[in-house]
Amino acid sequence: MVKKAIIPAAGYGTRNLPITKVLPKEMMPICGRPAIDYIIDEAIKSGIEEVLIVVSRSKNMILDYYDHCPELENHLEACGKHHLLKKLELPKVHIQYVRQPYARGLGDAILLGKQFVGNEPFAVMLPDEIILTEPKPALRQLIDLYNLQKGNILGLKKVDRKFLHKYGVVEPESRKDGFIKISDVIEKPDSSPPSDLAVIGRYVLEPAIFQLLEQIPTGKGGEIQLTDAIRRMLSDAPCYGVNILGTRFDIATLPDYVKLINQICGPSAAADE
Structure with missing residues (x-):
C-alpha cells in the first residue's frame, strides 16, 4: 500500500519571478488557498497518511501555514466567528519537513526522503502541477x-512536440488496459523525442530508487535528475x-x-487574485 508522499518544494521558483522573490510559488493564492493546499488535499483523497515536504531556508511560510496560530484562533473564538475557525483547521495528514540546503535537482530532493520512506513504495507530487x-x-x-502492477509508475500526458524539450519523455513498449509499459525515458530530449507522452508531476516509486539516486552522476542542468535514476532501474x-x-x-x-482560477472560482476571481 502507498501511504507516504514526498512533495519537493525547495526550488527557487524562477518561472514565477518577481513574486517568488518574497512568496514561495507553493503559496501562490488560488481562490483563497495556497497552491500546495490543493496538492495536500489530493494526497489525502488518494489515501496518503504521511507527507514529507522538502523545503529550503526561504520557505518557512509553508511551515507556518500548516501550524496552529493561537493568537488568531483565540481572537476568532472571542469574537464568536466560529465559521472562520473552520477555515483554520489543519489537514488530517501527518506532515514532516526536511531542508534541501542547495537546489541540486529533483533527484536530490527525493533522496532527502530516504529515511522517511524506509522500505515502502511512495508517491512524489510536484506542487506546481495541479490536476x-x-x-x-x-x-x-x-x-x-501500482496495486495491480508492481514497479515504478509515472503520470503521463500528451504534450505538443514543440514543448517536449521541457519534460521527461517516455518510449512506450506496449499498451494494455489503460496503461503503458515503458521501455525508456529521456529527460528533456534535445531532438527526436521517442513519443509525445511527457512525464508530469505524479509518480509512485519503489524504494530501490534511492540506491540509484545515490550513484548517478549529475545530469541535465548539472542536477541530479530523478528521470535518470528511473531509466537505470528499467533493466531490473x-x-x-x-x-x-x-x-x-x-x-x-x-x-x-x-485558467485554474477561472476553473475553480469563476472568471471574475482571476482579477481578485
Missing part, C-alpha cells in the same frame, strides 16, 4: 495501477505509465494559473 479530476484524484489513478524493474484522466494546470505559467 483537476473527477471522481478519482490523479495520484489515486497511479496508486490503483518494470516501469509503467498512466495517461492521467483530468485537466492539468502548470501554475508556473501565467496562462495556466489564470
